[in-house]
Amino acid sequence: MMELNRRRFLQAGGAAAVFGAAGCDAPHKALWPYAGLPVEAKPPFAPPSGDSIDLTTHVLNRLTFGARPGEHERILRLAKREGDAVALFIEEQLAPEKINDDRAEFRVRIFETLNSRPIGEFYEFQPSLLREELTRATLTRAVYSERQLLEVMVRFWSDHFNIDISKGECKWLKPADDRDVIRLHAMGTFPKLLAASAKSQAMLTYLDGRENRVRKPEDRPNENYARELLELHTLGVHGGYTQQDVMEVARCLSGWRIGRGLFQSGNVQFEPGLHDGRAKTVLGQEIPARDGLDGRKDFDDILRIVAAHPSTARHIATKLCQRFIADEPPAAAIDTVAGAFTQTNGDIRETLRALFFTDEFRGTRGNKFKQPLHFLASALRATDAETDVGKPLVNYLLRMGHMPFEYPAPDGYPAHAEPWMSTLLWRWNFAAKLGQGQINGTRIQHKRLVARAGDLAKLAAHLLGRQPGDDELAAAEASKNPIGLLLASPSFQWS
Amino acid sequence: MKQAKAILHGNGDLRQTLVVVFLRGAADGLALMPAVGDDDYYRARPFTAVGKTAALKLDDRFGLNPLMNALEPAVKEGALTAVHCVGSGDTTRSHFEAQDLMEHGGHTGGGWLGRFLRFREQAVAGALSAVAIGQAVPESLRGAPAATAMQSLDDFSFSGGDKFVQSLEQLYAGQTGVFGVRSRDTFNALGRIRELHAKDYSPANGADYGGDRFARELRLAAQLIKARVGVEAITVDLGGWDSHLTQGPLISPLMRRLANGLAAFRRDLGASMRQTTVVVMTEFGRRVSENSALGTDHGRGGAMFVLGGDGAEGRVIADWPGLKRDALVGPGDLPVTTDYRDVLIPVLRRHAPGADMARVFPGHKAKPLGQAAESA
Numbered sequence: 001m002m003e004l005n006r007r008r009f010l011q012a013g014g015a016a017a018v019f020g021a022a023g024c025d026a027p028h029k030a031l032w033p034y035a036g037l038p039v040e041a042k043p044p045f046a047p048p049s050g051d052s053i054d055l056t057t058h059v060l061n062r063l064t065f066g067a068r069p070g071e072h073e074r075i076l077r078l079a080k081r082e083g084d085a086v087a088l089f090i091e092e093q094l095a096p097e098k099i100n101d102d103r104a105e106f107r108v109r110i111f112e113t114l115n116s117r118p119i120g121e122f123y124e125f126q127p128s129l130l131r132e133e134l135t136r137a138t139l140t141r142a143v144y145s146e147r148q149l150l151e152v153m154v155r156f157w158s159d160h161f162n163i164d165i166s167k168g169e170c171k172w173l174k175p176a177d178d179r180d181v182i183r184l185h186a187m188g189t190f191p192k193l194l195a196a197s198a199k200s201q202a203m204l205t206y207l208d209g210r211e212n213r214v215r216k217p218e219d220r221p222n223e224n225y226a227r228e229l230l231e232l233h234t235l236g237v238h239g240g241y242t243q244q245d246v247m248e249v250a251r252c253l254s255g256w257r258i259g260r261g262l263f264q265s266g267n268v269q270f271e272p273g274l275h276d277g278r279a280k281t282v283l284g285q286e287i288p289a290r291d292g293l294d295g296r297k298d299f300d301d302i303l304r305i306v307a308a309h310p311s312t313a314r315h316i317a318t319k320l321c322q323r324f325i326a327d328e329p330p331a332a333a334i335d336t337v338a339g340a341f342t343q344t345n346g347d348i349r350e351t352l353r354a355l356f357f358t359d360e361f362r363g364t365r366g367n368k369f370k371q372p373l374h375f376l377a378s379a380l381r382a383t384d385a386e387t388d389v390g391k392p393l394v395n396y397l398l399r400m401g402h403m404p405f406e407y408p409a410p411d412g413y414p415a416h417a418e419p420w421m422s423t424l425l426w427r428w429n430f431a432a433k434l435g436q437g438q439i440n441g442t443r444i445q446h447k448r449l450v451a452r453a454g455d456l457a458k459l460a461a462h463l464l465g466r467q468p469g470d471d472e473l474a475a476a477e478a479s480k481n482p483i484g485l486l487l488a489s490p491s492f493q494w495s
Numbered sequence: 496m497k498q499a500k501a502i503l504h505g506n507g508d509l510r511q512t513l514v515v516v517f518l519r520g521a522a523d524g525l526a527l528m529p530a531v532g533d534d535d536y537y538r539a540r541p542f543t544a545v546g547k548t549a550a551l552k553l554d555d556r557f558g559l560n561p562l563m564n565a566l567e568p569a570v571k572e573g574a575l576t577a578v579h580c581v582g583s584g585d586t587t588r589s590h591f592e593a594q595d596l597m598e599h600g601g602h603t604g605g606g607w608l609g610r611f612l613r614f615r616e617q618a619v620a621g622a623l624s625a626v627a628i629g630q631a632v633p634e635s636l637r638g639a640p641a642a643t644a645m646q647s648l649d650d651f652s653f654s655g656g657d658k659f660v661q662s663l664e665q666l667y668a669g670q671t672g673v674f675g676v677r678s679r680d681t682f683n684a685l686g687r688i689r690e691l692h693a694k695d696y697s698p699a700n701g702a703d704y705g706g707d708r709f710a711r712e713l714r715l716a717a718q719l720i721k722a723r724v725g726v727e728a729i730t731v732d733l734g735g736w737d738s739h740l741t742q743g744p745l746i747s748p749l750m751r752r753l754a755n756g757l758a759a760f761r762r763d764l765g766a767s768m769r770q771t772t773v774v775v776m777t778e779f780g781r782r783v784s785e786n787s788a789l790g791t792d793h794g795r796g797g798a799m800f801v802l803g804g805d806g807a808e809g810r811v812i813a814d815w816p817g818l819k820r821d822a823l824v825g826p827g828d829l830p831v832t833t834d835y836r837d838v839l840i841p842v843l844r845r846h847a848p849g850a851d852m853a854r855v856f857p858g859h860k861a862k863p864l865g866q867a868a869e870s871a
Contacts, residue, residue: 164604166637206604369674398632399622401613401640408605408613408638409854419640421677425622425653425684426641428663432655472666479662481655488655489666490674 037106042384042445044452045070047462053365057465059086061495062324062368063093063356064148066378069452069462090356093149094349096187104145111137119176119201119266127171131405134165134175136389138404139397142377143387153186153348154178155373156323158404159412161197161233163206165405173202174405190316190346191307194233198225198303199268201258207410214254214276221276226250228410229306236318239311245283249306251276252287252298270296283309313341319415320351325361326368327416333360368495369417372400375427378495379434379487380442382463383449387442399426428488435484446483456482464491511770511846512720514713514729514760515608515635517598518753518777520737521590523791524798524829525783526746527563528577532556535818539784543742553577554811562747563754569761569802573809574768578838580796580813582779582831588793590737593778597835598634600856605638607839607855608728612639616849621684621725623651628712628731636730648715653688660685684724691722702763709733709752713760720767727846736777739790757802772842773802776835783818783827796829799838812838812864837862 048057056075060067079085092099108114111133113125122130138154145151161182165174177200185193197203204210207225214221226249230241255275259267275295280287287301306312317338321329333355340354341347355361370378376396380387387393397403400423407413414420433439435446453459460468460476463486468476472489476482486492529545530536532555537544550558551567557579559566569575585593600607612620620640627633627644636642645651655663660682667678696718704710709731716729733753738745753775761768780797801808814832816822824830836856841864843850852861 164638166599166606166634167604168602170604395644399641399643401620401638401642406605406638408603408610418673421673422621422641422680424678424681428655428681428685429653432653432659436654438654475662475666479655479659481659484655485659485662485666488663490670490678493674 037103040103042448042452043070044454045462046073047453047458048072048465049461049467051467053465055082055086055362056089058362058365059089059356061366061465062361063090063152064381065142065151065374066381066495067462067465068381069384069449072462072465090353093147094187094353096147096150099146101146104141104147107140107144108137114175114179116175119173122172122175125172130171130175131165132394134178135394135397135404138178139373139377139394140389142373143380143385143389149352150183150187152323153352154182155404156320157182157186157193159407159415160319161193161203162407162410162412163202163405164408167206169205170202173200173205176200177202178405185348187348190312190341190348190351191303193348194307195300195303197233198229198253198299199256201266201268204256204258204268209253210257212250212254212256213274214251215274217276217278219276221247221250221254223247223250226253232411234306234315235309235311236315239309239315241283248280248282248287249302251278251280252282252302255295256299270299307346310338310342313338313346316346317341317351320355321360322415324352324355325358326364330360330364333358366491366494369420370493370495371413371420372397372402372423372427373404374495375400375493376430379431379492382487383434383444383483385434385442385444387439390441392440393442396426396430399423424493427493431488431492432481432484434487435481444483449483459483460486463487464489510723510725510727511772512726512729513608513842513846514716514731514771514773516731516733516753516757516773516775517594517633517635518736518749518775519590519594519732519734520777521593521779521781521793522736522749522777522797523738523742523746524579524581524777524780524796525791526742527560527750528553528557528579528798529560530556530579530815530818531558533815533818539818541785542789543785556815557811557813559754560750562750565751565754565758569758570809573806574761574803576801576803576808576810576812578799578801578812578833580780580815580829580832581799581835581838582796582833583835584831585779586795586825588779588795588825590778590793595634597776597778599637600635600836601858603857606633606635607836608635608730609637609639609642611843611847611850611855612641612728614851614854615843615847616851620727622681623684623688623719623724623726625728626716626719626726626730628715628729633730633732636728639728645715648692648718651688652692653685687722687724691718691724698759698763700762700765702759704759704763705752705755707752707756710756710759713756714763717760717763720764720771738781739786739792740788742785742790745790761802768802769804769807771803772846773800774839774842775800775802780829783823783829792826794828795824796831799835801838801842833864834859834862837864 048054056072075085075089078088113130113133114137116122141151163170163174165171181196181200185196207228208222209225212222223246227246231237235241255271257269257271259269272292272295277290277295279289282305285305287298290297317334318329320337321333325333336358337351337355341351344350437443450456450459453462457473460473476485479485529550531547531550545560549561551564552558566575583597585596598606612625622641625636625639625642627636632642632644670678704714712731719726735749736746764771776799777797779795781791781794785791816830836859840852840861
């Protein structure tokens with residue numbers, strides 16, 4: 001059956017489909033905002049055939065924003081045994097720099113503001129345009145990027161190092177933070193990511209680091225960043241630091257500001273005159289008194305101390321396990337992941353690899369409630385939707401309270417399921433509209449999707465990641481909008 | 496306990512609704528709420544002052560502009576609190592900066608209303624907990640757990656037909672735990688939205704909204720509140736207050752629209768006003784002295800109103816410095832003697848007694864109303 005379909009597809013002009021418009025289903029040229037982007041081939045595909053979520057689907061659910069048609073089949077073909085195939089897929093995703101992502105980058109290229117350099121150039125744009133393009137680029141990559149694990153980790157770190165774009169100059173500075181801090185280091189090492197974040201103009205603004213000045217010995221430092229550095233970014237709230245440590249860290253980090261002059265606009269600079277050069281003790285370690293420009297060494301000392309603290313390994317491991325395993329992560333997995341983090345000095349890839357091979361990760365399936373962005377992206381990916389990621393689509397994130405870069409407190413969007421469970425109404429509405437082609441700028445090709453899967457039951461298996469139940473299939477057929485119904489169904493809300 | 500019940504049923508029956516009307520462009524506090532008891536007011540505004548007897552009396556010092564007479568019943572029944580010399584710490588006198596600061600609730604990210612909805616006690620927000628009537632969600636709602644911009648009920652429609660909803664209900668019937676509870680809440684809300692669309696709306700108690708846009712938007716707000724779909728915050732804008740030239744003809748129709756709209760809304764809601772509070776605010780007030788073009792320029796302290804259930808309001812709050820030159824700030828502006836956040840805090844406390852105001856207004860040192868604030 002598969003063979004026949006494939007042969008028929010080729011006869012029907014599959015080769016043409018790879019390079020250009022293919023038949024009546026291809027997007028109309030005039031509506032195609034990505035001139036020059038070749039239309040993708042959309043061949044038939046084999047959906048998962050198990051009665052419950054198999055390992056391949058599970059890994060797709062967790063490491064990506066959802067399976068696209070054919071992805072399950074592609075992974076299985078990587079090796080003879082499913083376990084080996086999945087291991088190869090994990091390796092592939094752990095090395096995003098080796099994945100060709102031209103198609104997604106092509107789509108993101110239209111967001112020109114995001115390429116500004118040096119940082120001062122961002123100030124030439126309207127904040128509303130910057131916010132819009134950054135948001136649209138984020139959602140575009142979640143849907144279309146082949147470097148899916150990277151995108152998942154970019155969201156993870158964006159919450160971990162949350163910056164609300166609407167605070168003060170963050171309007172102009174967050175796009176650079178997203179590009180040069182979060183994206184650049186998302187799959188690198190934690191110490192480098194942390195150091196880049198600590199010197200990010202947006203972070204210095206959001207948590208008032210740039211206001212942290214000590215001119216005279218009696219000046220009290222601004223401890224906002226120091227507190228969140230310990231509480232949220234590294235050790236965690238019960239990580240064993242004291243109020244005294246917060247104050248001492250704040251003193252160490254005093255004197256960093258953002259340059260204003262003609263040629264250094266936006267550069268992060270150390271000013272000895274604003275730094276507290278006296279000796280300090282942080283988490284039991286002595287920081288010697290330092291004069292003048294030497295004071296900048298405090299920064300390196302502090303970042304080294306907090307990044308290497310055992311509480312930091314546990315804190316990051318716990319959050320990763322929460323993201324990838326369960327809202328209440330199992331202790332054994334946290335131990336393993338924290339161990340890998342410590343042994344590799346915070347190498348993010350190694351830490352993730354250890355996580356993905358724990359029994360707890362492998363065995364806990366279908367129990368993570370999708371956050372709204374994950375839900376939207378997974379629906380669009382599952383249906384091979386073509387979208388310009390315009391306002392009608394992005395507005396669903398606003399309605400579900402999950403606009404990127406707009407969480408109004410430093411701790412980032414909640415990682416557990418409960419706060420998101422009130423968003424069902426908009427999920428159902430979105431699913432119904434997507435199924436009926438009523439979202440402006442976004443469309444799916446129903447008939448073709450069913451034909452590619454083989455029949456409705458097989459398409460349902462693709463959408464749900466397992467064979468549909470009789471009730472699900474019956475409901476889909478009765479609904480008059482089967483794709484919409486399946487996307488709105490209970491199972492599709494979980495990954 | 497009451498709150499928990501409302502959440503369980505998801506119908507918003509017991510929820511309170513806060514309506515925030517933002518007068519964009521900086522409305523002139525001395526036009527809305529003239530200082531008819533202060534002779535210096537007449538010296539500062541020789542051509543545009545409101546006559547002492549013409550104003551609707553609030554107390555010995557202040558009246559309401561007679562163009563706002565539609566609010567007379569609200570004043571008489573103790574449903575309107577009027578605040579003078581109120582504003583934020585913004586000294587730029589820039590509309591954009593001042594609106595931003597006021598809507599963020601301080602030098603911080605996100606909006607005060609968004610943070611209130613996200614961080615109040617038992618913060619279970621329904622899908623329709625915050626509605627911005629207009630094209631876009633305002634800054635004040637940034638970070639809300641749910642926020643929908645709507646211009647008409649159509650923006651609120653559920654596109655799935657009966658068959659779709661029935662099929663969905665079958666699949667969700669077996670769901671348990673919090674997920675099951677929330678899904679049943681959602682079906683309830685869905686039912687109410689569908690009812691809302693099914694019948695034409697006619698305002699109650701003979702309320703007459705008139706045909707202007709602001710009135711239509713308040714009518715929509717009333718319709719949503721009465722449909723009990725769980726709306727907890729609604730924002731509405733009324734723009735056009737930037738009256739540098741010929742202030743009278745510019746803002747007279749706006750004052751009339753503001754008062755007529757609010758009066759009709761209050762009448763339409765009737766007993767539901769007990770669970771509803773309307774706050775009217777603007778980014779800053781205007782210069783005390785009128786300019787040569789019979790307009791007024793950007794100032795500092797302005798006016799603010801709170802409309803609530805009968806007897807719940809009915810105060811005049813004004814730490815009034817007088818209008819002598821040395822009492823004014825900058826180029827001749829009323830100082831800000833009451834911080835707008837101190838007006839909002841008691842309102843928010845009524846709506847959610849356990850809300851942590853330090854999270855809603857980070858960095859703000861709250862002062863009980865009526866006590867003098869430091870002039871910023």
